[in-house]
Amino acid sequence: MTDSKARSDELPSIPKIDKIIHEPARLMIMAHLFVVESVDFLFLQRQTGLTWGNLSSHLSKLEAAGYIDVEKEFVGKKPHTMLHLTDKGRTAFQEYRQSMKQVFEDLPE
Amino acid sequence: MVIKMARNINLRMTGKINLKEIERKAWMSYFEDGLWDIFMGLLMLTTGIRSLTDNVWFTLGIFAALLISVIGKKLITIPRIGRVKFGPARKVKQKKLAAVLIVSVLATLALLLLPHSGLALPKISISPINGYLDCGGLRPAGILHGFRAPVRIWLVVCDIRGALGTVRQPHRPNSAHGFRNCHSAHRAGLVDPFPAQVSPTRR
Numbered sequence: 001m002t003d004s005k006a007r008s009d010e011l012p013s014i015p016k017i018d019k020i021i022h023e024p025a026r027l028m029i030m031a032h033l034f035v036v037e038s039v040d041f042l043f044l045q046r047q048t049g050l051t052w053g054n055l056s057s058h059l060s061k062l063e064a065a066g067y068i069d070v071e072k073e074f075v076g077k078k079p080h081t082m083l084h085l086t087d088k089g090r091t092a093f094q095e096y097r098q099s100m101k102q103v104f105e106d107l108p109e
Numbered sequence: 110m111v112i113k114m115a116r117n118i119n120l121r122m123t124g125k126i127n128l129k130e131i132e133r134k135a136w137m138s139y140f141e142d143g144l145w146d147i148f149m150g151l152l153m154l155t156t157g158i159r160s161l162t163d164n165v166w167f168t169l170g171i172f173a174a175l176l177i178s179v180i181g182k183k184l185i186t187i188p189r190i191g192r193v194k195f196g197p198a199r200k201v202k203q204k205k206l207a208a209v210l211i212v213s214v215l216a217t218l219a220l221l222l223l224p225h226s227g228l229a230l231p232k233i234s235i236s237p238i239n240g241y242l243d244c245g246g247l248r249p250a251g252i253l254h255g256f257r258a259p260v261r262i263w264l265v266v267c268d269i270r271g272a273l274g275t276v277r278q279p280h281r282p283n284s285a286h287g288f289r290n291c292h293s294a295h296r297a298g299l300v301d302p303f304p305a306q307v308s309p310t311r312r
Binding site: 034042 | 128129131132134135138189190191192193194195196197
């Protein structure tokens with residue numbers, strides 16, 4: 001108890017970090033989605049270098065958190081998945097960036 | 110321990126998160142297919158062939174090159190690399206580029222077609238290059254070079270001097286091809302195909 005209190009005194013902004021975004025693969029996905037309007041699954045897979053299953057799993061978690069919107073459609077006879085950040089996701093990413101900056105600013109030299 | 114962990118994150122994060130770089134990388138991935146290089150190659154090839162012949166139809170090669178790159182992008186590249194819609198900043202850049210390209214294409218077409226229209230054109234034409242080139246077929250190449258500012262300024266000076274009669278275009282009396290090309294430029298009122306000093310063979 002005393003230990004955790006001491007930690008929060010050292011770096012008060014640490015607890016504010018969004019753990020869903022903080023995971024490296026999801027952070028990469030969020031960063032890629034943040035700079036564009038929308039992408040399809042294939043493009044995101046090529047850009048992030050994640051495997052099909054890994055990417056799919058992380059996208060499910062982000063979708064469950066309400067950070068991304070997944071639209072499934074057919075182009076001809078082929079299934080096609082388009083992804084884009086929701087307003088909530090965009091705000092969460094901005095807040096994550098701010099909180100991370102705050103963490104690094106709070107770091108003692 | 111927490112501080113150490115945060116420092117590690119800092120080192121890792123600063124090395125990885127660069128949003129501009131991510132956007133640029135995504136944009137550049139669309140040009141890794143080589144279609145842009147093929148387009149530029151065909152454009153240069155068409156321009157080169159056009160400079161050797163007076164046949165206007167070779168100009169259509171530019172549109173063929175454009176068609177190949179558009180169809181190739183749609184049918185070959187996009188199904189393999191995936192689709193992406195870029196953000197508003199990139200869209201503004203794309204619109205500016207499209208506007209410049211449209212103006213360039215229209216200006217090029219106007220410059221190619223005006224000498225064949227039969228209109229009495231002024232001595233100083235729209236293109237500063239026109240007055241100095243003695244071959245009509247070289248105009249597309251000249252226009253491409255003309256986009257380079259120092260060359261353009263130099264050509265403006267040459268064009269004004271040519272219009273004032275202080276610069277004579279090189280005349281090739283033994284070359285029928287050269288004479289024909291000079292004739293098209295003469296129709297535009299830009300080149301004098303019969304200089305003051307006529308060679309004894311022509312006389």
